[in-house]
Amino acid sequence: MTQPPKSPRQQERERIRRRQAIRSSSVATASTIVFLTLVAVLVVNSPGWPRVQETFFSPEAFLRSLPDVLRGFWINVQVFLIAEPIILVLGLLVALARGLRAPVFFPLRVLAVVYTDVFRGVPTLLVIMLVGFGLPALQLSGVPSDEITLGVIALVLAYSGYVAEVFRAGIDTVHPSQIAAARSLGLSHGQAMRHVVLPQAVRRVIPPLLNDFVSLQKDTALVSTIGVIESLRQAQIYAAGKFNYTPYLVAALLFILLTIPMARFTDYLSARAARRRGPGGA
Amino acid sequence: MTLLRIEGVWKNYHDQSVLRGIDLDVAAHEVVTLIGASGSGKSTLLRCVNLLETIDDGAIHLDGDEITDVRADVDEVRKRIGMVFQSYNLFPHMTVLENITLAPRKVHKVAQAQAEEQARELLSRFGLADKAGEYPDRLSGGQQQRVAVIRAIATQPRLLLLDEVTSALDPILVTEVLSIIRELKDTGMTMILATHEMSFARDISDTVCFLDGGVLLERGAPDQMFSSPEHPRTREFLQRVLDSGRL
Numbered sequence: 376m377t378q379p380p381k382s383p384r385q386q387e388r389e390r391i392r393r394r395q396a397i398r399s400s401s402v403a404t405a406s407t408i409v410f411l412t413l414v415a416v417l418v419v420n421s422p423g424w425p426r427v428q429e430t431f432f433s434p435e436a437f438l439r440s441l442p443d444v445l446r447g448f449w450i451n452v453q454v455f456l457i458a459e460p461i462i463l464v465l466g467l468l469v470a471l472a473r474g475l476r477a478p479v480f481f482p483l484r485v486l487a488v489v490y491t492d493v494f495r496g497v498p499t500l501l502v503i504m505l506v507g508f509g510l511p512a513l514q515l516s517g518v519p520s521d522e523i524t525l526g527v528i529a530l531v532l533a534y535s536g537y538v539a540e541v542f543r544a545g546i547d548t549v550h551p552s553q554i555a556a557a558r559s560l561g562l563s564h565g566q567a568m569r570h571v572v573l574p575q576a577v578r579r580v581i582p583p584l585l586n587d588f589v590s591l592q593k594d595t596a597l598v599s600t601i602g603v604i605e606s607l608r609q610a611q612i613y614a615a616g617k618f619n620y621t622p623y624l625v626a627a628l629l630f631i632l633l634t635i636p637m638a639r640f641t642d643y644l645s646a647r648a649a650r651r652r653g654p655g656g657a
Numbered sequence: 658m659t660l661l662r663i664e665g666v667w668k669n670y671h672d673q674s675v676l677r678g679i680d681l682d683v684a685a686h687e688v689v690t691l692i693g694a695s696g697s698g699k700s701t702l703l704r705c706v707n708l709l710e711t712i713d714d715g716a717i718h719l720d721g722d723e724i725t726d727v728r729a730d731v732d733e734v735r736k737r738i739g740m741v742f743q744s745y746n747l748f749p750h751m752t753v754l755e756n757i758t759l760a761p762r763k764v765h766k767v768a769q770a771q772a773e774e775q776a777r778e779l780l781s782r783f784g785l786a787d788k789a790g791e792y793p794d795r796l797s798g799g800q801q802q803r804v805a806v807i808r809a810i811a812t813q814p815r816l817l818l819l820d821e822v823t824s825a826l827d828p829i830l831v832t833e834v835l836s837i838i839r840e841l842k843d844t845g846m847t848m849i850l851a852t853h854e855m856s857f858a859r860d861i862s863d864t865v866c867f868l869d870g871g872v873l874l875e876r877g878a879p880d881q882m883f884s885s886p887e888h889p890r891t892r893e894f895l896q897r898v899l900d901s902g903r904l
Contacts, residue, residue, distance in 0.1 A: 556746035559707050560760035561736035561812065570759060574750045 429619075436621035440613045444625045447609035451595040452633070454523060454605070458530045458595075459588060465531060466538025471568070473543055487539070494536035500597050503529040507601030526598030534591055541583050545576035582648070585641040589634045596630070606630075660685040660847050661706065661816060666715035668701055668871075675701050677871040678715065683816070683849060688842050690858040690879075691851045693868035694894060699851035700743075702868070703818045706849070707740050720815065736764060739809030743821040745801045747793040747808070753780070754789040757808045765812055772811075779807045783837050799830030803837050810841065817841065819850040823857075835861075855898055859883050867891045 381389075418424060472480070472487035494502065506529035511520045519525060549572045557567035599608040606629060610622035661683040668676035676698045683689050691699040704710045706717055708724065708731045717725045724734040747756050757779070758772040767775075780786050783803055793801050802822055809817060819838065823831040835857050841848065842861055852858050858865055858879065865882040867875045867890075875888045886892050 552742065552744060552746045553748065555709055556740075556742060556748070558731075559709065559735055559738070559740040559742075560808070561732055561764040562760065563732050566763055570763060571748055575748075578750065 431620050431624055433619055433621045436613075436617060436619040437625060440610065440622035440625055443609045443613060444606050444622050444629065447604060447606035448626070448629045450523065450603060450605040451592075451630075454527055454530065454595045454598060454603075455592050458527045458534070459591065461527075461531050462534045462538050462591070463584075465535040467542050469535060469539035470542035470546060473539070474546060474568070476564070491536040491539050494533055495540070497533070499530070499533045499594055500600065502533045503597050503601060505529075506532065507598075522598070522601050522603045526595075526601060526603050529601075530591065530594065530598070533594075534587065537587055538584065541580050541587065542576065544583075545580035546572055548579055549575045578648075582641050582645045585637060585644070589637050589641075592634050592637070593630055596626075658685050659683070660687075660720065661849075662718040663702075663706070664716045664718070666702070666705060666717065667713045668698075668705055668710060669713045674713075675871050676705065676712075679868075679871075679873050681866065681873060681876075683847060685847055686845045687847055687863045688861055689849045689864045689866060690862040691849065691866050691868055692853075692855065692858055692894075697868040698871040699868055700820050703740070703820050703849060703851055706816075707738050707818055708734055709740075732764075736812065737815045738818060739812065739814035739816070740818045741802070741805050741809050741820065741822050743824050745793070745798070745805045745825075747801055747805055749793055752790050752792055753785070753796070753804050756793070756804060757811045760808070760812050776807070776811060779811060783807060783840070797830060798826045799833045802826065802830075802834045806834070806837055806841070810846070815847065817846055817848045819848060819852070821851050821853065823852070823854055855883070855895075867894065869894070 421427075469487045469490060472483045473491075475484055497505075503526060507522065507525045510518050510525060510528070519528075553571055553575070554567055557571040558564075562570065596605065596607040599605055599611070604612075606626040607623075610626045613622040614620050659682050661681075663679055663681040663683075666676055666679045667674060675696075679698075679702060681689070691702065693699055701710060705712050712725055715725075716723050719734065719737060723729065747753075748759070751759065754773060754776055757776040758767075758769070761767040761772040761775065762769055777786065777789060780789055783806075785800060785803060785807070788796060788800060788804070793804070796804065802825075806819075806822070822838075823834050826834060831854065835854065838848070838850070839861060850858070850862075859882075860879075862879045864876055865879045866873055867882070867886070867888070869890050875882070875886060875891045877886075882891070883895065886895060
């Protein structure tokens with residue numbers, strides 16, 4: 376049945392709602408403009424502004440350093456792209472290892488607990504330095520000596536601990552009745568995990584996982600400390616030679632350009648999940 | 658022929674005994690109903706039969722095998738027992754068809770095409786043919802519970818356990834779930850039901866058991882149990898149900 380023409384009362388209601396919506400968006404626009412103007416005025420009128428403008432906002436330095444910083448940034452992207460899938464797999468394995476109950480797996484379970492405790496406790500920068508300088512010092516055959524690989528290993532070790540905990544939290548949110556239903560059908564613990572628990576858990580932790588991705592994208596800059604010439608290092612080299620810090624701004628801009636799409640994608644996924652759950656929740 | 662034999666089963670939670678030496682024999686094709694107040698141990702007994710709970714004493718035999726033997730393979734036992742839960746417990750990330758075919762495919766190693774064909778057959782038999790591709794959250798409670806019943810019988814279990822399967826449904830939806838259970842009885846399915854639907858219990862059961870504080874106080878044919886119960890506690894319980902207008 377289609378609704379008959381709307382009553383005058385409803386038409387009036389909708390007219391007022393439209394007017395309110397227009398008013399809200401104009402207020403938002405106006406307050407944003409006022410706020411930004413105030414900030415700009417404050418910064419430009421600060422006593423050190425001419426100096427800052429010269430060293431941080433030099434268009435010439437910007438253009439000159441851009442190719443080098445961009446080339447360095449490609450290394451950041453590569454480190455991220457290689458590390459991320461490995462982190463996902465390792466994190467999931469660690470999370471699953473913590474859930475193993477059979478006595479044979481006792482050492483694995485302990486290892487998983489110790490691993491997450493240690494690597495979530497140690498600052499990422501320290502992990503990178505320990506791996507970057509410590510591993511090659513062992514002079515074991517087969518241990519890579521190239522800095523990028525060492526940087527990836529360090530990031531994987533540092534981040535898998537976090538990601539494992541995110542997965543474990545997701546697994547814990549799946550209601551025990553789901554496991555009971557799966558087991559009552561004759562599925563083994565492993566089958567119940569694989570077909571019933573994990574698919575639900577993974578869907579729920581995608582937003583927090585993407586948040587960790589964003590964090591990882593930035594932390595790829597930390598591998599500069601063990602000698603990888605990525606964007607931050609390139610900017611440093613340029614800054615040291617020309618006494619101009621604009622390249623740092625270039626690097627910052629590139630990182631932002633990379634993380635913003637990821638952040639919006641996370642928002643989109645969260646919003647979609649909320650819509651799916653519907654008004655009453657599921 | 659006895660299909661299920663429950664012998665002196667005890668179950669404790671912390672220091673409280675919720676089952677106190679339950680004895681119950683269920684014959685093949687028999688429908689047994691467990692009635693009693695909430696907390697009397699009906700659900701716990703069903704969960705013990707399905708090995709979702711470990712018992713603290715006694716034994717349960719299915720087809721002559723002791724399934725509560727600590728060396729028994731629980732997955733193997735559960736393959737022979739179907740269970741339907743109060744809150745349906747359908748898998749929300751799977752369609753109706755996937756929910757039903759999961760166990761046949763993964764546990765009983767039936768080929769996907771064959772499993773789907775059997776699932777569709779069951780769905781159309783119970784009036785849900787058009788819901789095969791839907792996700793559970795698109796179905797009404799009654800439809801979800803019917804799918805849960807189909808999921809439980811898709812593996813052709815020897816025994817079906819139904820744990821207050823209508824408690825979460827409104828009166829209209831209750832009837833559609835009860836009719837599917839009645840149909841199952843006609844096919845000769847052996848069932849144990851825990852229920853608060855007294856008139857349904859009276860109608861469908863071969864044996865009615867009254868549980869009170871973890872003890873199976875009285876059992877008998879439905880007519881005798883509902884019209885002339887022997888135990889004062891049974892009479893009291895049925896009177897309370899009668900007073901609340903549910904019989």
